[in-house]
Amino acid sequence: MLVDTGSSWTWVAVDECTENCKDTRVFHANSSESFVHKKQSYDIKYGQGTIKGELVNDQVGLLESDATTPSFPFLAVQTRVDHSTELMTGILGLAPGDEDSNPLFIDYLFDAGKIKKK
Numbered sequence: 001m002l003v004d005t006g007s008s009w010t011w012v013a014v015d016e017c018t019e020n021c022k023d024t025r026v027f028h029a030n031s032s033e034s035f036v037h038k039k040q041s042y043d044i045k046y047g048q049g050t051i052k053g054e055l056v057n058d059q060v061g062l063l064e065s066d067a068t069t070p071s072f073p074f075l076a077v078q079t080r081v082d083h084s085t086e087l088m089t090g091i092l093g094l095a096p097g098d099e100d101s102n103p104l105f106i107d108y109l110f111d112a113g114k115i116k117k118k
Contacts, residue, residue, distance in 0.1 A: 007095050009074075017078050057072060
């Protein structure tokens with residue numbers, strides 16, 4: 001997963017990914033007990049490529065640390081078009097968002113008391 005300070009979106013390729021995902025490690029949403037579909041679709045355009053996915057919520061954490069959010073919104077990506085990083089699993093977006101984006105992962109960790117500073 002790429003940490004991206006130029007994007008406020010977090011996304012991950014899921015096992016339903018059918019386009020440009022054959023060699024990518026994917027997230028198996030059906031294995032999660034806390035995965036929730038939000039039934040909102042998004043297309044995100046980058047300098048090179050586009051991803052298409054559904055807004056979902058799930059528990060998200062950093063490795064095996066205590067830095068885990070109970071319910072974090074991100075895109076479950078089913079399609080990647082002309083993406084230059086086809087082997088990438090996803091992006092953890094850390095750029096400041098706007099009214100159309102979700103709060104950042106860092107905001108969720110801070111609000112949950114998992115980290116002391118933003």
